[in-house]
């Protein structure tokens with residue numbers, strides 16, 4: 001393993017992106033995202049993703065210098081046209097107006113269109129909880145996941161993330177794929193030459209497989225929770241696809257033309273302002289939420305994101321460690 005300080009890791013990511021042609025704004029925004037992933041112990045959406053970013057640019061599937069356009073679509077809807085660039089700058093461009101509309105109306109949505117997306121959603125969710133808003137985000141990806149009862153991929157790994165702000169504490173955040181596991185995790189198993197657990201995928205005939213190559217290249221991934229994950233995956237396709245005038249995972253995969261680039265599609269983010277719902281009773285009701293959290297933690301269970309926050313605290317002191325093979329692959333992109 002190679003140990004890097006967070007600054008070294010960020011400089012490495014940024015320099016690779018700049019060297020390969022991304023402009024400074026995109027390079028900085030993308031580097032910040034992958035370093036956040038690596039820092040929080042989310043290797044599947046950490047430095048490893050830089051390989052895919054460069055591949056996407058070389059394949060002509062992402063813009064190196066797109067300038068997102070913010071559109072004030074409706075009283076409660078902000079639209080940002082990412083113009084074929086990575087999602088980070090588009091999110092940043094729309095965040096202020098989304099927060100403003102949420103405070104004015106109690107609820108508002110940000111629809112990001114035509115973005116190339118590869119990141120963990122908590123990176124965005126935490127920016128909304130940081131300003132006191134409840135938030136929900138989701139997006140399609142590429143059609144890699146079979147519906148329950150079938151074996152032909154139609155869904156993306158379609159993550160859903162939710163955040164709830166907590167006074168003086170880290171927010172309550174969960175963020176997971178509607179597939180049994182993120183595809184990035186299976187890709188990391190493949191890189192490490194490891195078998196995957198049963199339940200993550202099937203071969204082309206629909207038989208369970210623990211071979212990452214089979215599941216990634218010819219079989220299909222599975223949804224989490226059977227028909228429940230399948231329905232949620234379909235919901236994500238609908239509300240972050242056709243509803244916002246953007247691609248489904250199947251359409252995004254077709255657009256990819258076999259280049260194995262990061263998916264190109266839309267993203268939907270919904271924000272709610274507790275103060276608008278509750279007025280003078282806000283603090284009273286938010287403290288009732290704390291009782292719920294105590295009920296979970298009080299019996300020894302943990303809240304989602306607690307592992308991540310602990311990893312963050314550790315990485316701030318110790319830096320991060322990445323496999324030597326990944327480090328070498330990243331360095332090769334500077335040649």
Ligand SMILES: NC(=O)C1=CN([C@@H]2O[C@H](COP(=O)(O)OP(=O)(O)OC[C@H]3O[C@@H](n4cnc5c(N)ncnc54)[C@H](OP(=O)(O)O)[C@@H]3O)[C@@H](O)[C@H]2O)C=CC1
Nearest residue numbers: 119120121157159174175176177181182304305306307308
């Ligand atoms: N951009 C895209 O298109 C896609 C992005 N992704 C990203 O991949 C990431 C990983 O997804 P996935 O593989 O499904 O994640 P996991 O199955 O690892 O679970 C993620 C969530 O569950 C929480 N969790 C895990 N174990 C427990 C536990 N024992 N008790 C309480 N909470 C727990 C995690 O918190 P903790 O982190 O603290 O463990 C986290 O919030 C996500 O960040 C997602 O956004 C996934 C698919 C597509």
Ligand SMILES: O=C(O)C1=NCCCC1
Nearest residue numbers: 117118141157182183184
């Ligand atoms: O891990 C995943 O699943 C994905 N991550 C980034 C974009 C494609 C899907």
